[in-house]
Amino acid sequence: MRLEKVREFLASKGLDGLLVIQPENRRYLSGFTGSYGLLLITPDSAYIATDFRYYEQVERECPGFTLVKVEKDFADVLPKLLEETGVKTLGFESFYLTVEEYRKWRKAARKVKLVPCQDIVGEIRSVKTPEEIQAIRKAVALADEAFSHICQVLRPGMSEKEAAWEIESFMRTHGAEKVAFDLIVASGPNGALPHARASDKPIKAGEPIVIDIGCVVGGYCSDLTRTVVLGKPDERFSGIYSLVLKAQEKAERAIKAGMRARKADSIARKVIEKAGYGPQFGHGLGHGVGMAVHEKPRVGKLSKDTLQAGNVITVEPGIYISGWGGVRLEDIVVVQDEGVEILTRSPKGLKSAIL
Known part of the structure; x- marks a missing residue:
């Protein structure tokens, strides 16, 4: 079915073949989990080109694909491959291919x-099958468990790095293949950086702690953010937290298939702007999640995407104040015809944020 959709695209564009090199796209179509490989998809055949490290792996993981052995460079085998398949018009992933690789291909395939x-x-990947959604559920559930675990062990004086490692260790020992990205534990002023890196900074009581975590299970990612405080928060925290939660919940109630992605973003953004914090919400509302932790559709004010049933996206408004910190809340939801299903189960009421 996946290859057939690619072939429908080839027919619609008058292409004889498509070269696929982006890692998640390659795995999605072929099942190949190695680090180096290129796919050639034609109307009636499918090839995977890789080097010696992965010859046997291809045999195990890629039924239906013909192995093309690469000894030095893919450009060396490209002319013969194109001649054998009769490809005269070849599509390629221009958003991913480097200029240097393009030059090699251009030289090797002059005709x-x-x-x-x-x-x-x-x-194609952006609309998930029920089987894919089930895989994402497992990754989301493990992230929820990891968040619950860190809430039980987090203490003042623990460094951000120690907290991040505690979460990663839990995930890896409870079924994760790996973390989906460098986990974020950002306390106090560090939380004002939306993509902060966990540091040696000791976590203090009373300051907001942004915890953004995710893992990979069965090849699919999760992405979860909660913001908590150890002990009594300052007066500012409660108001900002409640505002972010309000924005998130309003968007989650409104999102459905057929909605423009930028409309979904505007629903949450208007709540925050009305309260005077518009400049402090500088990123998009969310993004697609699947084999990659950031994929289509994009859910932001500049997005041109339209949400479809089967999209799995994040909903993650945030407010970031330099010198104080930040508050972000992030759920993963499945877009449906009449609304969304929220997969994330971690509590997010204000009381649950105060540990």
């Missing part, structure tokens, strides 16, 4: 027309 293509496989 073939190279056609830059947008992320067609990413578009």
Whole structure:
């Protein structure tokens, strides 16, 4: 079914083949989990080119694909491969291919027309099957468990790095293949950086702590953010936290298939702007999640995407104040015809944020 959708694209664009190199796209179509490989998809065949490290792995993971052995560089085998398959017009992933690689391909395939293509496989990937959603559920559930665990062991004086490692260790020992990204534990002023890195800073009582975590289970990612405080928070925290929660919940009640992604963003953004914190919410409301932790659709004020049933996206408004910190709340939801299903189960009421 996945390859057939690619072939429908080839037919619609008058292409004889498509080269796929983006890692998640490659795995989605072939099942290949190695670090190096290129796919050639034609109307009636499918090839995977890789080097010696992965010959046997291809046999195990990629049924239906013909192995092309690469000894030095893919450009060396490209001319013969294109001649054997009769490809004259070849699409490629222009959003991912480097200029240097393009030059090599152009030189190796002088008689073939190279056609830059947008992320067609990413578009296909953006609508999840029930089986994919089930895999994401497992990753989300493990992130929820890891968050519950850190809430039980987090103490003043623990460093951000120690807290992040506690979370990562829990995930890896409870079924995760790996973390989905560098985990964020950002306390006090560090929380004003939306993508802060866990540091040696000791966590203090009374300051907001942004915890943004995710893991990979069965090849699919989770992404969860909660903001907590150890002990009594300052007066500012309660108001900002309640505002972010209000923005998130209003968006989650409104999002449904057919809605423009930028409209979803504006629903949450208007809540925050009305309270006077618009400049402190500088990123988009969310993004797609699947084999990659950031993928289509994009849910922001500049997005051109329209939400579809089967999209799995994050809903994560935030407010960031330099010198004080930040508050962000993030759920993963499945877009449906008449609303969303919220997969994330970690508590997010104000009382639950005060540990």
